[in-house]
Amino acid sequence: MVGQAVGLFAVTNVDDIVILALFFAEGAGHRGSARRIVLGQYLGFAAILVVAVAAAVGATFLPESVIPYLGLLPLALGLKAAWQAWRDRGDSGEGEPDRDGGPGPLEVAAVTFANGGDNIGVYVPVLATAGTGGMAVYTVVFLILVAVWCFAGRFFATRPVVAQALARWGHVLLPLVLITIGLLILVEGGAFGL
Template identity: 80%
Template sequence: MRRGCRTLLPPLAAPAEPGAAYRSQPWCAARGFAAPNVQVVRGAPKNVELTGPGTVAEHPLERGDPPVDLGIVGQAAGLFAVTNIDDILILSLFFAQGAGHQGSARRIVIGQYLGFAAILAVAVAAAFGATFLPEPAIPYLGLLPLALGVKAAWQAWKHRDGEDDDKETAEGGPKALEVAAVTFANGGDNIGVYVPVFATAGVGGMSVYAVVFLALVAVWCFAGRYFATRPVIANALSRWGHFLLPLVLIAIGLLILIEGGGFGL
């Protein structure tokens, strides 16, 4: 051994994997410029950092593992798709109704996010033990799309002859709060699905679910607008959309009421 170098101590257990503990390796003061109490490790894995005199440890962010569990991401995407597949149809009808109306697409997207954010907020709160929305009240959320469907049917009947087209072009189309109300009511029964999943996922997993859900809301909005602007679909929706939207909203409202046993149905 060269004069002036520290004594080489054998490793604790001949580590072969990243993260195994190493004892001090020789440090020659004549060749280095590090502080005397810092040991340089040669031959150790790259993803290590000094934790004290003569020791190294694996850096937790450099283990090669993904920072987010891809399994949870996949589960979140699948759960969102299964519980919100019907929203694409509703969004397509909303976008078709808003065609030619200034700012309607922006209002629809905002309304969709508001409605789904409300669903997430209630589900997260319930996962932590709060009950802002008692289970017996969920069936009566069907009154929201039912009322909006009746309103849309009345507007379609009132403007059946194409009157006030200029005014409708400037001011018409779905309102953000109307879209939010339909989204929340249609997804109200999903809260019962989300709560146990969130409760078992923990805070970190819950955050992943929320981020994935909110990202997929944008995908759903894009898909809804995409279908509403395809020539064949757009022509059909432009011709029948003002009748289909009220029927779909009324059907959703009645379905929520009946399946939940609202009013003893």
């Protein structure tokens, strides 16, 4: 069952490594940003698990028709990041590292949760058939793997070639990825009749 949990997590969270790498690149040079990103990732993924477990035991928190509208969260955050990148386009970014710079935990949590709508849809039937003991195994394995994903995201963001590319293009890539994720969630979920 542990192997199944690892496989399920990996398949449903591949895109999170890219998003985490972008967040870690955005937070580079800002004290405490790694801690805020990891906290946000755990908050967002914990919310996904709470909804999936509750739905699996029959207490659905979010009607299925609402899930596509979660795409508005990364879309709004992407537009905000694009506006900030455009506004700061002439800033060289040199100087003293900003203590509170980089993404905040609630921003990371919102993106993680919104991007997890498909995870919820996959996790619910698996958890519903796993029973109480199996549900506990899946939950523990998933929470351990969130740490592995955070490590992998930070690892990729700190590789010289990747770090240089993210430093040069991250301010463009992060808004682009967030806006794309938001639009995909909205369109694939049929929000607004799309």
